Amino acid sequence: MKVMGMNPRRVLCFLGLVILAAGMVFATGCGKKPEPQTEPEVIVEPVTETIQEPVVPEVPAEPQPLVDYTRMQPSEYGIEDVYFAFDRYDLDDRALGVLTRNARILKDHPEVIILVEGHCDERGTVEYNLALGERRAKAVRDHLIRLGIPTDRLRVTSYGESRPFALGSNEQAWAQNRRAHFARP
Amino acid sequence: MPTLPRFLCFVVCLLIVAFRPLPVAAQGVPDVTLGVTKTAFAKIDILVGTLDVLSGGLAAVEAAAALERTLSRDLEYSGLFRVGSGEQPAPAGDLNFEFAIRGSVEGPLRDAQQTGRDAPTTVSLDLVTHPGGQLILNKQYRPVPDQLRTTAHHFANQVVEMLTGEPGIALTRIVFSRGSADRRDLWVVDYDGESLLRLTANRTLNLCPAWSPDGSEIAFTSYQNGLQGLFSLKTATGEVRRIIAQEGLNLGADWHHTGRELAVSLSRSGDPDIYRVSPQGEILHRVTGLPSIEISPSWDPSGRDIVFTSDRTGTPQLYVIGSEGAGSRRLTFEGRYNDSASWSPTGDNIVYATRETDITQLVLIRPTGEERRLLTDWRWRNCEDPSWAPDGRHIVFASDRTGAFKLYVMDVVDGDVRQLTFGDEPDITPAWSRN
Numbered sequence: 001m002k003v004m005g006m007n008p009r010r011v012l013c014f015l016g017l018v019i020l021a022a023g024m025v026f027a028t029g030c031g032k033k034p035e036p037q038t039e040p041e042v043i044v045e046p047v048t049e050t051i052q053e054p055v056v057p058e059v060p061a062e063p064q065p066l067v068d069y070t071r072m073q074p075s076e077y078g079i080e081d082v083y084f085a086f087d088r089y090d091l092d093d094r095a096l097g098v099l100t101r102n103a104r105i106l107k108d109h110p111e112v113i114i115l116v117e118g119h120c121d122e123r124g125t126v127e128y129n130l131a132l133g134e135r136r137a138k139a140v141r142d143h144l145i146r147l148g149i150p151t152d153r154l155r156v157t158s159y160g161e162s163r164p165f166a167l168g169s170n171e172q173a174w175a176q177n178r179r180a181h182f183a184r185p
Numbered sequence: 186m187p188t189l190p191r192f193l194c195f196v197v198c199l200l201i202v203a204f205r206p207l208p209v210a211a212q213g214v215p216d217v218t219l220g221v222t223k224t225a226f227a228k229i230d231i232l233v234g235t236l237d238v239l240s241g242g243l244a245a246v247e248a249a250a251a252l253e254r255t256l257s258r259d260l261e262y263s264g265l266f267r268v269g270s271g272e273q274p275a276p277a278g279d280l281n282f283e284f285a286i287r288g289s290v291e292g293p294l295r296d297a298q299q300t301g302r303d304a305p306t307t308v309s310l311d312l313v314t315h316p317g318g319q320l321i322l323n324k325q326y327r328p329v330p331d332q333l334r335t336t337a338h339h340f341a342n343q344v345v346e347m348l349t350g351e352p353g354i355a356l357t358r359i360v361f362s363r364g365s366a367d368r369r370d371l372w373v374v375d376y377d378g379e380s381l382l383r384l385t386a387n388r389t390l391n392l393c394p395a396w397s398p399d400g401s402e403i404a405f406t407s408y409q410n411g412l413q414g415l416f417s418l419k420t421a422t423g424e425v426r427r428i429i430a431q432e433g434l435n436l437g438a439d440w441h442h443t444g445r446e447l448a449v450s451l452s453r454s455g456d457p458d459i460y461r462v463s464p465q466g467e468i469l470h471r472v473t474g475l476p477s478i479e480i481s482p483s484w485d486p487s488g489r490d491i492v493f494t495s496d497r498t499g500t501p502q503l504y505v506i507g508s509e510g511a512g513s514r515r516l517t518f519e520g521r522y523n524d525s526a527s528w529s530p531t532g533d534n535i536v537y538a539t540r541e542t543d544i545t546q547l548v549l550i551r552p553t554g555e556e557r558r559l560l561t562d563w564r565w566r567n568c569e570d571p572s573w574a575p576d577g578r579h580i581v582f583a584s585d586r587t588g589a590f591k592l593y594v595m596d597v598v599d600g601d602v603r604q605l606t607f608g609d610e611p612d613i614t615p616a617w618s619r620n
Contacts, residue, residue, distance in 0.1 A: 115411050123543050125524040125569055126392065126614055127437050127450075128494060128501050131457050131478040134434055138455075157411050158434065162390050163366055185411055 069109045074182040078105050079114075082140055084178040086121070089135040091143060099140065102182070103147035110153075115185040116140050118158040119165070121174035126160060133158035140180040155185050229348060232269045232285040232315055233257045239291040241306065248306050248330070249290040252337045256286060256310075258377060259341030259355040262603075264578055264596040265348075284348065285315040286340075305329050310340045312347065322347055334379065352620075354574045359581050359605065360384070360394040360403055361592060361615040369613075371405060371418065376574070376594070376617070378605050384418060385425070395438045395447070396618045402464070403616075404428060404438040404447060415449060417464065429466035433457070437481045441488050442619075448472070448482035448491050448508075459493050461508065472510045483528045483535075484508075485552065492516065492526045492535055492552075503537055505552065516554050525570055528552070530619070531577030536560070536597070538569050545569050547582060549597055560597060568593075572617045581605060581615045 069077055079102050082095040091099065106112060118133030118140075137156040145151055166176035233256050236249040253270065260266040269280045288311050293304030305327040312322040322343060328336040335356070342353025357376045362369045363383075371384040371391045385391050387407070394405040403418045414430030415438055429435055433452030440447050441461075446469055450457045458479045459472040473479040477497040484491055491508055494501050501524050503516040517523045522540035529535065532552070539548050545567040547560040561568040564586070571582040578598055583590045592605040592612045606612045 117411070123545075124522065124540055125481075125538050125545065127481045128478070128496075128522075128524045130434060130436055131450075131452075131480050134452060134457070135478070155412070156433065157408070157413060159390070162369065162392065183411065 069112050070184070073184055074112075074114060077109070079182045081182065082136075082180045083175065084136055084180075086123075086174070086178065087132070089132060089139050091139055095140075096143070099143050100147065103144055103149055106144070106149050106153070113153050113155065113185055115155045115157060115183045116144075117163075117181045117183055118156070118160075119163065119177055119179050119181060120161045121177040122161045122164065122169065123174070124161070126162070130158050130160035130162075133160045136178075136180050228265060228267045229284065230267045230269070230280040230282045231260060231344075232280075232282045233260070234285055234287040236287070236310075237289040239289050241290065241292045244293060244330075245290045245306060248308075248333055251333050252288075252290065252308065252310075255334050255337035255377075256341055259338055259353075260344065262377060262594075263341070263345050263351075263353065263355070263576070264598060264601065265345060265351065282315040284321070284344075285313050285318075286344065287311050287313060306333070308336055312344050334375075351578070352575055354576050354579065357574060357620065358400075358618045359572075359592065359615050360396065360618070361583075361606070361612050362390075362392050362394065362405075363606075363610050363612050365611050371403065372612075373420075374592075374606060376605075381606075384420075384423060387425075393437055393614045394616050395440055396616055397440050397464075398442055398444045398619045400618050400620060404440065404464075406436050406438070415447075415462075415466075427466070428464065429462055429468075434480075439483050441484055442486060443488065448484060448493075450480040450482065450493075459491060459506070470509065472506060472508060473513075474510075481525055483526050485528045486530050486532045490552075492528050494524045494526065503535070516550065516552075517557075518554070519557060520548075523548075527571050527573050527580070529573045529577040530575050533577065534597070536571040536573065536580055538571065547571050547580075547595075560595065560600075570614045572615050574617045575619055579617075581617050583611075583613045583615060585611075 080098045082091065082098050085092070106114065116137040118135065118137030120129040120133050134156065137158055141154045141156050144154055164177045165179070166173040233253055236253060238245045238249050257268050257270055261268045267280055269282060288309050291307040293306055308326040308328060310324050311320055313320055324340055324343060326336045338355035341355040345351055345353035354376055358373050359376060360371055360373045363372045364370055368388055369390045369392060370386060371394050372381060373384055374381045389408045392406045394403045396403055401420055403420060405416055405418065406413060407416050409430070412430065413433070413435045415428040415435040416425050417428050418425050431451050431453040434450055434457050436450045436457070438447045438449045446461050446463055449460055449462055451460050456476050456478060458474055459482045460468055461470040461472060462468050472491060473495070475495070475497050477495055478501070479493055479495045482491045482493040489508060490505050492503055492505050495504050500521045503523050503526050504513055505516050506513040516535070520539040520541060524538055526535050526537040535550050535552055537548055537550070538545050544563055546562065547568045548557060549560055550557045565584050566586045568582050568584045571580045573580055579594055579596055581592055581594050584593050589609055590611040590613050591607065592615050593602050594605050595602045
């Protein structure tokens with residue numbers, strides 16, 4: 001086999017290097033013992049964990065008597081946002097499902113007041129998008145009222161295209177930005 | 186003596202701005218001449234001569250250079266002149282000068298040097314015939330260094346008005362909204378891109394500013410605790426007061442030319458409608474009352490009619506209505522999405538934004554609905570929020586052709602465009618001051 005057919009001089013040289021390297025590692029290892037132990041662990045930070053997770057745990061928190069829901073963002077106790085089609089403000093089946101679940105949560109926490117924010121994607125004009133965003137927010141508010149949430153617990157505002165959730169000029173980002181978002185007023 | 190270094194710095198800044206190379210991203214579009222029919226409009230050829238420096242040393246030399254530069258730029262930006270400068274009398278080849286500007290700079294005066302940077306310069310500027318040298322106009326100024334640009338602007342306006350009868354725009358300013366996501370502040374910039382200044386710092390969204398006719402106030406839409414309101418900022422002091430904050434939208438204000446009222450869109454009764462409100466926030470009149478979106482009002486310069494957007498037919502279109510709410514007529518029939526109308530101060534044009542597929546472009550139309558023509562094309566990506574200069578010839582608008590939305594000024598007569606604002610932050614909803 002050709003692999004073994006190495007020049008013996010090379011092998012010697014290689015061995016020499018290995019010994020030298022081992023010696024250096026050993027030397028430095030002995031030289032300063034207390035320091036190096038802390039360093040290597042920091043490097044192994046998993047990068048993936050920093051990615052923002054918009055979806056909230058489905059379990060709307062355990063019943064803890066001391067939790068003040070009026071001080072929390074609605075997403076923290078299970079309220080979900082509602083999404084819309086391009087240029088539309090009508091509620092599709094998925095949106096109706098989300099609002100049904102949201103209404104149940106809101107009924108469990110009658111102390112909470114909710115701000116419904118209407119948002120649009122970047123296409124179109126600033127002003128018309130503010131009006132469209134308001135329509136979206138009002139469509140959501142009106143449906144929650146139909147589901148039994150008192151009017152005075154629901155406020156409405158519109159940010160139009162001004163506060164996008166996702167940046168980018170593609171359908172994926174646009175779809176993220178056409179929504180009614182629930183916020184603490 | 187702190188005067189000279191500071192002043193040098195100022196001049197250097199001016200130089201940097203004046204001779205800044207074209208923005209890199211602008212190279213993507215080789216020719217800024219857009220889909221505008223070039224009219225056979227005869228521009229006036231004018232020579233801006235080298236000003237004589239009578240005394241005052243380096244400071245005066247620099248003041249003279251700054252004056253010449255600003256004057257030349259103002260005349261060029263008016264769209265009415267072809268300008269030659271002192272050293273290169275005919276840079277564009279065969280300019281046939283009919284008029285020339287000449288003059289002198291003197292000082293700062295020796296005794297006034299004691300007051301440091303406030304030492305005034307004496308400036309004398311003449312407009313003369315060329316080559317005859319017959320005096321048409323003379324103005325004397327005593328500007329401190331900070332007022333040199335204003336001095337040049339003032340004289341440029343005098344020249345424009347004297348030779349063309351058109352109002353000069355050299356002293357106008359543009360207010361706009363800069364920022365993204367949670368924070369957009371109002372900023373103001375001179376019409377030539379100089380003297381950029383931030384006006385608000387309230388950590389929220391500030392949008393859709395509108396100048397009062399005398400420039401003393403800027404109405405704008407902002408948010409308090411997540412809810413929209415219409416506010417007013419005093420330009421002299423920066424003081425902000427609330428005009429009106431009804432439930433829902435309080436949007437898109439436009440001042441009547443008397444300054445005694447504003448047209449605005451409010452959704453207090455459910456859907457947004459056009460209202461007339463006083464500067465103190467009293468509702469004077471409800472102009473529209475349909476169960477559809479009525480937004481983005483703009484007064485005609487006589488103050489009798491209002492152009493606005495309505496989606497009563499299912500798509501946003503422009504309509505014109507009397508300010509009492511009578512005689513509504515549809516203005517736009519082309520395009521499925523028309524908004525952001527601005528009625529020219531000269532009354533003869535309306536500029537607006539139209540969206541086709543995913544791109545928003547600018548359109549010019551007569552108030553009768555005739556002579557519709559596109560001002561921009563797809564190479565410009567989106568062009569939005571047009572606002573007229575008081576000359577009825579220039580518009581400012583926002584375009585994202587370089588990535589972020591930045592402001593551009595277009596001469597709608599010959600189609601020339603220049604970039605007004607720079608940087609990475611989006612600039613939107615500009616409004617040109619009325620004078």
